[in-house]
Amino acid sequence: MRQVLLLNATYEPLTTLSMHRAIVLVLREKADIIHRDGRGGVLRSATRTLDIPSVIRLRRYVRIPYRSRIPLTRAALMRRDDFRCAYCGQRAETIDHVIPRSKGGPHTWENCVASCMPCNHRKADKLLEEIGWQLRVLPVVPRGPHWRLIGAQLDGDPQWAPYLEESAA
Structure with missing residues (x-):
């Protein structure tokens, strides 16, 4: 289904x-x-014609509580690692x-990475030193305002770019 970018009254995504x-x-104004x-x-409709939106803005400001740490979700982790x-x-x-985790590893951004099935099965519950592997990129906590968007699929419409760039400034 087609996605629409929702902005706060302050144009913040x-x-x-x-x-x-x-x-x-x-329609509910x-x-x-x-x-x-x-x-x-x-x-x-019988009484109205409406353009299909790509970006909409709330008429009233909605306060979003600040999150000090970005939640670790499968979708966010895959996006961080570019699905590689x-x-x-x-x-x-x-x-x-x-x-x-069987050896005490935490479920945190710094300890989780995206993996293909063959590598995940070969590594199993071993440490990287045990099998002589190295990470291509060190896992870090994502930073920036666009990571704070709640449940957003940011790989959507290219027309959203100007609205997302404003939030990064």
Whole structure:
């Protein structure tokens, strides 16, 4: 389903949501369309015509509690590692703990990496030193305002770029 970028009243990006939910917010006058979909789509009813949105902005400011640490989720970890295996560089499908949990490794950003199935199975519950492997890139906590977007799929519409860049400044 097509995604729409939701901005706060201050033009700060909040999240992405389905087109259906975005249309409901616009029709209930809780949000305004800031940028129309580039394909020029239009929704029609018996009494109204509405452009399909790409970006909408809330009419009232919504306070979002500050998160001191970005939550570790599978989607965020895969995005951080660009869907590439930390060991061989192939397309990653799983998550691996560098120091296995069976050996006391924590479930943190600094200990988790994206991994392909073959590397994950070969490594199993061994330490990297035991098998002579090295990480291609050290795992770190992601930084920047765009990582704080709640549940957002930022690889969506290229028309969102100006709104996401403003938040990074």
